[in-house]
Each structure stands twice: as C-alpha cells, then as structure tokens.
Amino acid sequence: MQKIIAVIRREFVERVRTKAFIIGTVLGPVFFGAMAIIPGLILSRQSTGQRIVVVDGTTAEFGQRIERVLAQAQLGRGENAKGVYLPVRVAAVGRVQEVVDSLVPLTGLSKNRGTVDGILIVDEGATTTGKLRYYGKNVGSLSDVRELQQALTPLMVAERLRAVGVDPAVAMGAAVPVALETRKVADGKLTTESGASTFFLAYAMGIVLYMALVLYGTQVMTSVIEEKTNRIVEVLVSSLTPFQMMLGKVVGVGLVGLTQLAIWAAAFVVLQKNQGRILGFFGAAGAGGAASLLPTTDPRLLVVFLVFFVLGFLFYSSAYAAIGSMCNTAQEAQQLQSPIMVMTVAGWFSAFALLRDPTSTFAQVASLIPPLAPFVVPVRYSIAQIPMPELLLYLAVMVLGLLVMVWLTARVYRVGILMYGKRMSFATIMEIIRLRRSD
Amino acid sequence: MAETVVAVSGVTKRFAGHVAVDNLSLVVPKGGIFGLLGPNGAGKSTTIRTIMNIIVPDGGRIELFGRPGRGRDLSERIGFLPEERGLYKKMQVLDHLIFLAETKGLSRSVARAKGAQWLERLGLSDWTKRKVEDLSKGMQQKVQFIGTLLHEPELVILDEPFSGLDPVNSRTMREVVVEVARAGRTVLFSTHIMEHAEQMCDRIAIIAHGKKVVDGALADIKRDFGGRHLDLTFTRNADRAIAILKDPTMVARLADHGATAEAELSPGADPEQLLIQLVQAGVGLAKFEVADASLQSIFIAKVGVDGAKPYAVPEGSQ
Numbered sequence: 001m002q003k004i005i006a007v008i009r010r011e012f013v014e015r016v017r018t019k020a021f022i023i024g025t026v027l028g029p030v031f032f033g034a035m036a037i038i039p040g041l042i043l044s045r046q047s048t049g050q051r052i053v054v055v056d057g058t059t060a061e062f063g064q065r066i067e068r069v070l071a072q073a074q075l076g077r078g079e080n081a082k083g084v085y086l087p088v089r090v091a092a093v094g095r096v097q098e099v100v101d102s103l104v105p106l107t108g109l110s111k112n113r114g115t116v117d118g119i120l121i122v123d124e125g126a127t128t129t130g131k132l133r134y135y136g137k138n139v140g141s142l143s144d145v146r147e148l149q150q151a152l153t154p155l156m157v158a159e160r161l162r163a164v165g166v167d168p169a170v171a172m173g174a175a176v177p178v179a180l181e182t183r184k185v186a187d188g189k190l191t192t193e194s195g196a197s198t199f200f201l202a203y204a205m206g207i208v209l210y211m212a213l214v215l216y217g218t219q220v221m222t223s224v225i226e227e228k229t230n231r232i233v234e235v236l237v238s239s240l241t242p243f244q245m246m247l248g249k250v251v252g253v254g255l256v257g258l259t260q261l262a263i264w265a266a267a268f269v270v271l272q273k274n275q276g277r278i279l280g281f282f283g284a285a286g287a288g289g290a291a292s293l294l295p296t297t298d299p300r301l302l303v304v305f306l307v308f309f310v311l312g313f314l315f316y317s318s319a320y321a322a323i324g325s326m327c328n329t330a331q332e333a334q335q336l337q338s339p340i341m342v343m344t345v346a347g348w349f350s351a352f353a354l355l356r357d358p359t360s361t362f363a364q365v366a367s368l369i370p371p372l373a374p375f376v377v378p379v380r381y382s383i384a385q386i387p388m389p390e391l392l393l394y395l396a397v398m399v400l401g402l403l404v405m406v407w408l409t410a411r412v413y414r415v416g417i418l419m420y421g422k423r424m425s426f427a428t429i430m431e432i433i434r435l436r437r438s439d
Numbered sequence: 440m441a442e443t444v445v446a447v448s449g450v451t452k453r454f455a456g457h458v459a460v461d462n463l464s465l466v467v468p469k470g471g472i473f474g475l476l477g478p479n480g481a482g483k484s485t486t487i488r489t490i491m492n493i494i495v496p497d498g499g500r501i502e503l504f505g506r507p508g509r510g511r512d513l514s515e516r517i518g519f520l521p522e523e524r525g526l527y528k529k530m531q532v533l534d535h536l537i538f539l540a541e542t543k544g545l546s547r548s549v550a551r552a553k554g555a556q557w558l559e560r561l562g563l564s565d566w567t568k569r570k571v572e573d574l575s576k577g578m579q580q581k582v583q584f585i586g587t588l589l590h591e592p593e594l595v596i597l598d599e600p601f602s603g604l605d606p607v608n609s610r611t612m613r614e615v616v617v618e619v620a621r622a623g624r625t626v627l628f629s630t631h632i633m634e635h636a637e638q639m640c641d642r643i644a645i646i647a648h649g650k651k652v653v654d655g656a657l658a659d660i661k662r663d664f665g666g667r668h669l670d671l672t673f674t675r676n677a678d679r680a681i682a683i684l685k686d687p688t689m690v691a692r693l694a695d696h697g698a699t700a701e702a703e704l705s706p707g708a709d710p711e712q713l714l715i716q717l718v719q720a721g722v723g724l725a726k727f728e729v730a731d732a733s734l735q736s737i738f739i740a741k742v743g744v745d746g747a748k749p750y751a752v753p754e755g756s757q
Binding site: 002003006007010013014018227230231232233234235236237238239240418 | 488491492493494514517519521523524525526527528529530534538539541542543544583586
C-alpha cells in the first residue's frame, strides 16, 4: 500500500509541477472569464453620450416627450450608469426641412468636437403615420438603431393610445407577456431546477466526462509508453507489481484531473458570482448579467455524477494503460486506441440520445453497459430521477465491469510493459490474457 | 559452505530462433562479489533478468535467500541495476532517489537523508535539485547506482555496472561495490571486462552461448586451470636453459622467444627445483617469475574464439 501511495504521489507531484498543467489550469479560468466578459463587452460597445438633435415639427408635446425619454435612457446601473443620449430639441414647426438641411453639414464630422451625431426628425402627424426619421453617422450600428427604436416605441404607442382617448398607463399595465416559470418535479418532489439548467447540467456533465477521459486517459497512455522507452520499467518492475504500477499511475493521473477540474469549477463559480464586478472593472457597464447558469443542484446528483465519473475514469484509463503497454511509440498507440475512442464517443452520443426520453428502453439498456454507463446514468439521473434499487443495479454492473476491465488490462499490462520491439497482435493479447499467472 | 543467496537451477530461456540461456545452474553464496562473465550475447543479462523476474524462464527453478520467490517479492532485500539504464528525465535528482527508495519500502525522511548522503559522497551534491535530464550520462549512471544501493539491500545485482563510465567514475563505483561486499552483503554483477572481475571477484561463473563454462572461487579456478606459469628472461646460455625446460616432467608447454621464454609448469613440478637446475647449468637469469594464469587467458582458453563470437540475434528480448 505504501508503495502504491509512492507511485500515486510521484505521478501527481510530477504532473502538477509541469508547465503544461500550470498553463492549462490558468488558461481554463481565463477562458471562462473571457466567456463571461466578452458578451458584456460586446453589449457595452453601444455608444453613450450620443448628441442627437430632435427636430420637432409637431405642435403637440410629442417632441418634448421624446427629448425627455431620450435624456433618461441609461446604460448600466448605479455608479457606472451613463446617459445614452444628449438630446437637444429644436422647435421647427413648418420649417422641418430647412432645419434639417442646416444641421446635416454639422453632422458626423470626425474632428470637430461640437459636431452632431444624429438628427431625429419628428414630422407633423408622426403619431398618425407611426414614422420617424433618423439621420445619423451611426445608422450602421444595428444595436444603436435598435436601442433608439426600443426607446421610442413605447412613446409612440402611448401617443397613439392618447389620441384615441385611452389612458396609456392603463393600457401599458395591461400589455404584459406571460411569465412562465418552469420547475422540475423529480421523485414526487419539487426541485429548484429549471428546465434550461437541467439540460445545461446534463450537457456539462457529458462534456466534462468526455474531456477528462480523453485528456487524462491519453496522459496515462503516453506516460506508460514513456516509461517503456526510457527503460525505467525494468527498475520499477523489480520492486513493484505491474498492478501496483498501473493502479498508482491511473489513480495519480486521475487525481491530477480531479484537481484541475476542481480548480476550474471553483474559478467558474467565482467568475459567475462576480460577473458584474469584473465587467465593471473592464469598464463595461454591467449588461444586466446573464441569468446564472449554475442551478441549485440536488446534492444527490453530484454524488451520482462523482461516483460514475470516478468509476468511468478508472475503467477507461486502465484500458489506456494497457494500450500504452502494448506500444513502443505514440504513433502505434494512435491506431490501437481507436476502440476506446469509439466507446467514449458512443457513450457521449447515448447520453444525448436519451435527453429526449430518459426512461426509454434504450436508456435502460445503455445504463447496463459499463463503457456507456458513466455517461448515461448521471445524465439520466439529472433529467428524471432513477429509483434507488435500479441505480444500485447500475452501480453494481458498473463496478463489476470495472473489475473485469482492470483484471484484463492488468494482465496485458504485466506482459506488455516488458515487451519491446514487436507490437502485440490481437492473438498475442488473447494468449496473454489466458496465460496462467506466473508471479 | 556459506548460506546460499541466489540459486539458479536448470534455467532455460528461449527467444524466437535461439536459446539465450540453456539449462544454466549457478550458486551465489552469501557475502563477497560474484562475477558473471561472458562475451556479449552469452546470456548474462537474460540470466539476471530471470533472477529479477523481469522475464519468465521456460524451465528451471530460481531461489533467492533459500526461498523459491523471485525478485519482486523480496525487493526490499535486493538492489538491481539493469543493463538498460532508465530514469524519469523530468524528475529532480533527489526526488527521484526518494521515489526509488520508497518503492523499496523506505520511508521518505530516511530516503531523503540517505539520498543526500550518497549524492554528497559521489560528488553530486550540487545537482540534487536539478532535473535528471540536465545531468551528463555518467552522472545519471551514478544516480541510478545510488538508487540501487540506497535501501541497503542484502543482495546487489548489477548488470554491466561499469560500462560507459570514464576511468575515474568507474573506479569510484568499483570502490563502492567492494565496500558493499566488505560489509558482508552479496554482490552479483555481470561484466565482459576481465580486469574488473579479476580485481574484484571472489567467485566467478563464465558463460557462453547460454551455457556455463566454468564457475567457482576465482583462486580455485586459477589453480585448476593449471595455474603456474613461468616467465623467464635469460642473460647467457639460453640454449642450455631451453634444454632443461624441455623436460616434460617439469614443463608442460613452452614458448621459446629467444632471450625470453614462457613456460607452463607440469602438474606436481616444483619451480624451485627448476631454478636450481638452471643456476647449476650456468644459465644467467634476469627474470624468473612464477605467475598465475590471468583471467583473460583462462577466459579465452575456456570460451575460445568461437564462444566469443556474438549471436546473430542479440541477447535480451529485442
């Protein structure tokens, strides 16, 4: 046991020390951070302080209202809030075109700071036609135009309601979209998960598992090949059993993976919680903060996920270890690892296939196939809870599958690590598996 | 006879196309230095690898410390330096030694202290925090050598330990090996450099083509080989001397080089008698020396030109 711990520690410490690990661990949160910040930055690219001249050709108060509403429009909240427009109203009843013509030469000048950014033309009878004109330098910016449109629409609606004698306040209060609150019912109990976050969660679990298997599984494989090529195996095999070597390696690399994932998860949570603050730091007024992607999750789901994650990782990385032991170069391993790739992709797809119907026969069968179960069971559990006896059955089958896998791969590994030169054929592998234990 | 540490009986190992080790039996008693000699491809490494349980023999038995278990089960008591040296290139030197010692069951703190001591002793104390890949090949060999001895094994098995070392390093390591043996521990090493074996070994076994040619205490082997050789240099009356030396009861073989001669004494011949005869005959002698046969000459005589020829398929599993 002490020896296995020594192997685990070596694998862990040496890996965590590498530049690749440090860079990867730092880049993860940077990536998440960028994901959180970039949308905010894009939203905040809307210009503020647009100097707009409202050329008011109406005799009613419509022009004044427009000026007031535009002056109030703000981007961001609290201290960071900035006025979007700096409106100036020019009364131009009966001489709209004249005023516009005199303003156009002053608009959109690049150097003069006293320039006008845009001209909003309110013609007489605009409330009847529902049409306003805007001449500006920023009409190419869809977001600017949309923003202006959104600011003006309620005004127009109110104005037209007023014209037919309806109190705009009453009408606006009545026109509310239906707010549909969704919550998941699982096992006869109401959870706090929403439908969207359930899907997100299932998706995230699939991705995490797939990534971890491919990333760290191949690390197990390449490090076995490396030990073979630099002949350190001969020293190791004289003090450790191949099983100790394999288990130590798989567990050590697995812990590295869990560490990295934990750091990423923590960074993700912190970034999510502080999205507004970080955006503020970057000078981007908080864009209201997208709805939190982190649902309040059932802790039991976390347990199921972790259990199947660990079992799945052990299952696949022992396969990777065995493949590494059979090869002499990374190129050889590329070919031999394709069955594992197929299995992981199959698992990933079956998890998706059952998002639609988590109780189908397919879902139940897939849960009983050890290479697929690590993907399928947690995803199923997140969508529709699995009764305890059924869950235990899946767990038992998975553990059994893992034991068989470890038994098989340990046998291949035992012989493979000391085989140089020729690559093992499938026939040799079968022979090795049947070989009686001689040590 | 002393306690047996390694007993190999009737071990055979075949590889595709040839027999690497053919019904080989060896007994390594406790204490002292045992040399496993043979030309390249004779099966030395294969023999050691079967002892270490790196490869499984096709037949025969191996006992270590009087028990049928092999290498790994007794790894705490054995230190092994394989022919193909290998270390984790990215690890720091001291960390690597600690890891190797841990796999032998030593605790980390003890391993750290001992590792530092050894590095100091072999002049590597400035390199403890460096990565293995930054070391020269000779230094890497020293590190691996330390890794073999760190846990103070009762039995040290070294496969070609001095190959690829410069004379200074080679000497340092030989001194360490001798010291280990002096401490009552057993050293088994393979080599094809006869001078090393001659200087260091108490017992040897010579193998060729996977078969044992001769084994036993070095002194016995030398004696049995017909041991005594005579080196002569004449100053006058060399012809009279040659006449006396042709007596087959005294001299079994004679090589006459004119002013000098080499003679192999017949069994039971007394070199002093011969000296008296030569002096009485008025032969002038500048040199009259009785010497043992060198291991080199025994090796060549036993193995022959044919035995020194390497196999077409090199030993090991490649």
